[in-house]
Amino acid sequence: MTTPNENPPKKSILDKTITTREVIFMFFVVLCLSPLISPPIALLMGLVIAQFIGHPYLNLNHKATHILLQVSVVGLGFGMNVHSALQAGKEGFTLTIISIIGTLILGVFLGKVLKIEEKISFLIASGTAICGGSAIAAISPVIKANEKQISVALGTIFILNSVALVIFPFIGHYLNLSESQFGLWCAIAIHDTSSVVGAAGKYGTHALEVATTVKLARALWIIPIALLSTFIFKNKETKIKIPYFIGLFILAMIANTYVPLIQDFSHYITGFAKATLTLTLFLIGCGLSRKVLVSVGFKPLVQGIALWMVISAGTLWAIISLI
Structure with missing residues (x-):
């Protein structure tokens, strides 16, 4: 005869209760997907979650x-025009080359x-010069960086990104910058x-088009910088990861420019893309926990701030003077 302890009843699915932290987190996820929340607010909410509640799925x-x-x-590519994008890329080409080379040299x-x-x-230096976390993720295996080195670099970049997202639109309006x-x-600094x-999306539709096009063209510099890194750090074995989504972005622009059927639905696609971007920024904020902030350290943060201030001020002066 078996005792109750020998065959305990199986727990039902209902017994696997969701924690309060998970409920709060999912509420904010849904809120970010609504048109009520702007990207800067989403980032701020994520930072609050990280500091006071914690990310349940870190x-x-x-x-x-x-x-x-x-x-x-x-998705944002479906709201852009090829001809406007080419013009924007042409305007930013020279500044892109100068800023990338200058930032890398100054950073080192x-x-x-x-x-x-x-x-x-x-x-x-690479993250500041090219495209932040994406550049760090692509270059870190090439130079055989360890987890600690990667986390410090990412933490530095993400902290400054959070600040830029809030203050850049304010500075732009104060200086009466055009959307172009x-x-x-934005794309360079x-x-x-x-x-x-x-x-850029907060500033205006044309600003968004220019910023996205120039930034993604800038991101292609990951490839030559990664190749250069293999020689600097004497590592010729690692494969370089190419950001394939940039090709899809270009195809989306082409489709929106030349396919009338796509144009009929493009505003729905771009609306979805903006919502997922807002959610992305919320999740980035959620990842900036106290542990990440503390791990950065004083000197890397000083390097990151100094580089960022130089590239921001220098680019702004060049744009106002030349464009």
Whole structure:
């Protein structure tokens, strides 16, 4: 005869209760997908969640933001015109080359002056010069950076992205920048594509078009910089990851420009893309926990701020003077 302890009743699915933290998190996820929340507010909400509640799915956060950002960028391509994009890319080409080379050189110099670990310094410089977290993710395996080095570089970049997303539109309106000027400034001076699109989208439709096009053209510089990195760090074995979603973004623009049927539905696609971008920024904020903020350290943050201020001020002066 069996006792009750020998065959305990199986737990039903209902017994697997959802925690309060998960309920709060999912509420904010749904809220970010609504038109009520702007990208800067979404980022702020994410930061609040990270500091006071905690991300219930932190182990999935990086992958989720990576996928959502790519989906958002491709979706925004359906709201853009090829001819306008080519003009925007042409305007920003010279500034892009000068700013990338200048930022990398200055970044390496500051790293040596501040005595920052060489790989951390190079990752921060690369992230600032090209496209933030995407550049760091692509270059880190090429130079064989460890988890600590990657997290410090990413933390530095994400902190400054959060600030840029809020203050850039304010500065743009204060200086009466045109949408074309502001979009170009965002694309060059803000690190991550997500924050570039968030800030430019708040400023205006044309600003968004210019910023996205120039930023994604800038992101292609990951390839030559990664190749250069293999020689600097003497590692010729690692394969370089090419950002394939940029090709999909270009195809989306072409379809929106030349296929009338696509144009009839493009506003629905871009609306969805803007919602997923807002959610992406919320998740990025959720990932900036106290642990991440503390891990950055003083010197890498000084390097990141100095680089960011130089590229922001220098680019702004050039844009106002030349465009």
